[in-house]
Amino acid sequence: MEHNREVEIDGSSNPIQISRLALDIGGSLIKLVYFSRNSGDDEDPPKYKVGVSNGVNGRLHFAKFETAKINDCLQFISANKLLLGGGFQHQENCTNDRSFIKATGGGAYKFSELFKEKLGISLEKEDEMDCLVTGANFLLKVPFLGRGYCMWYSYVTVEMHIYILEKKEAVNQEAFTYLNGSKEFVQIDHNDLYPYLLVNIGSGVSMIKVDGDGKFERVSGTSVGGGTFWGLGKLLTKCQSFDELLELSHRGDNRAIDTLVGDIYGGMDYSKIGLLSTTIASSFGKATSHNKDLEDYKPEDISRSLLRMISNNIGQISYLNALRFGLKRIIFGGFFIRSHSYTMDTIAVAVHFCSCVDLHILIMNTFQPVWSKGEAKAMFLRHEGFLGALGAFMSYEMHSLDDLVVNQMMPLPVNASLGADTNYDPLKGDLNGTESIQCCVYRA
């Protein structure tokens, strides 16, 4: 069925074509990625590429839902008819007509039946670690002429066709460092990208050594993650959401809850071992006080202590793993961080502090530390929480550029991330992690 409905977007009247939905269904959150084509705005092949077909311009859109409210997500997909372009038929060997969408995360298994029942669709499961790495590599790459790309292979014909998805940002504004309140985007040369440590902080934490495209190993992890912060925070405060708990921490003072070195050492540093009086000796150490109960502590102080404890712990374990494998970059993903200043600062400082301790040990002693190549650097990502969904998105086979075109032309989904505000400056505005990415797909 073909419709041709004019819809508004960014003040233009170009109709929207939507296709390609991919999901990452985690323990706490469901992440969606889908592609919208800018109709009537096809791209001439880039001058630097020979023999390349016309490209299709469009945007990658992002949205998220709580896994506990999965029906909202199903509703969203259904109401916005995101499956019309995104539900693919298996070709050739397919024994049934059922449509499928790519999905990763544990929920791809857990909710398989639910999707069949409610939307009549199969979830084609992609490995979670694989998707995280693919998504991260896509976001991080800054190849020739500063465009991110990835490659899709088509096996329809005997030949392999390469389809390239390119980001159309002049500069890669994805990865950034954050220290002492200062945010700085980082352009990582493609030849210098590997290896790195990818630390994905979801409900729990996975730490993955990435050696190349599709080359990685999950080397570590910890169960003390976003779910711990939110779970303990919910028990200890009256907060009704993760964001509320995070917001509360802005106003808190952890010194009311944590025991500092100075509290034990009568106000002094323990300088012989490099601990300042302000260093936290024991998280929640003051909460052991006989005279006080939960009600006697401020929820904002509790939230701040929790956030500090968990962020610091993740930073430390990440550092120890980077050290183990001689990795100089630690890239943090997942929705724990949410570009929250205190979180990023704590993680970056934890990594930095551990590096300095090691340097101190190196200087003060005769034994060689296992790794002495210098500091590990902590980096964060704008689209931190969508690595898995992006990776799942990348795993679709492309048969032709028409795969990106749908016959239906729909308004942009309600509550989805909107097309970029052309006045938006990522260096100034809040990085809420759901900004769409302008891109182009062409066949090489």
Place this chain on the structure above:
Amino acid sequence: MEHNREVEIDGSSNPIQISRLALDIGGSLIKLVYFSRNSGDDEDPPKYKVGVSNGVNGRLHFAKFETAKINDCLQFISANKLLLGGGFQHQENCTNDRSFIKATGGGAYKFSELFKEKLGISLEKEDEMDCLVTGANFLLKVPFLGRGYCMWYSYVTVEMHIYILEKKEAVNQEAFTYLNGSKEFVQIDHNDLYPYLLVNIGSGVSMIKVDGDGKFERVSGTSVGGGTFWGLGKLLTKCQSFDELLELSHRGDNRAIDTLVGDIYGGMDYSKIGLLSTTIASSFGKATSHNKDLEDYKPEDISRSLLRMISNNIGQISYLNALRFGLKRIIFGGFFIRSHSYTMDTIAVAVHFCSCVDLHILIMNTFQPVWSKGEAKAMFLRHEGFLGALGAFMSYEMHSLDDLVVNQMMPLPVNASLGADTNYDPLKGDLNGTESIQCCVYRA
């Protein structure tokens, strides 16, 4: 003033002579060590040692108090006149008559004035890390003929006199492994003792690489320690003491609170990366549930989850540091553990699990792990919480064996650890960590 009072001990009528008090005043607990001499029971010099004077037989006694209740400790010291032998006069260069006792930990600084005010005594401060290591080395050594020893140096004369404190156990029943409910004492050959990783879990955690007597470096630590368990536990349950919280955990089920891999993956393992369905994916992950508040969870389940989370975390960070320096032994001290089965099991399993993951990575991949010497082993100590106090005790200068003799003969202090029950079998009985140690001091 000389008294000669007959007192009972262990059914004998040998009077007790007490001397040498040392303290470790930490963030949560004050630990005491003192020596009691068995009067009339001097030792012939061991046959294997030539030119050695008669030894003095006695016992090392241990006691602890909450730092928040320091007055109880002062009362104990005062009422039992523990200073009569333990308060030493500075010799020669001393400009005043004030007595002093050896003390370590932050409280040696923080409560310095209080001791002066209440007991008229100075605290001679000894470095905390130094004392921990000295105490641990003393407990761990099994030298020739199976006796623990340490050496005191006397500088009174031009020559250096060596005083040896020997433990008089036939077998060193101090260090033990614990896995799957099975406890096994370990005899570590003196030549094989170093290097090892000492992990002292107090309010916070210190991790010390020990290379020899007096040779060590604090290489790491974490603020997530005993104070965190007790602080968070106190906020989340109605428990009034650390021991009560620990006792509660016996009956708990962490699966009501923690999100397991199977909860996310629909009951399945994530076998590709070696995670079982029963592996904890997110500690306290289930406490994010919208429908439930703190009151809806059982305190025993909360306690168990907390204990699991903190023990596991300590085990993991300890392992990563052992790995870093190629250390095959990790020795756990401090009063967090208290020979609690679930705690020791969790820590030992965490260390073991990490080792297995590394072995898996080693086998499955071409890259070399930084350390491939085999599994790190977790070990525990009977007198786990008294390392610092023992080390402070060892730091006294000895001028003669008379330093161990007092003119006063006193009954054993009330509430102090009693002389060993000769029927006590450490392999069967509870290891409550305060059993006195039979020993002998002689001048070599």
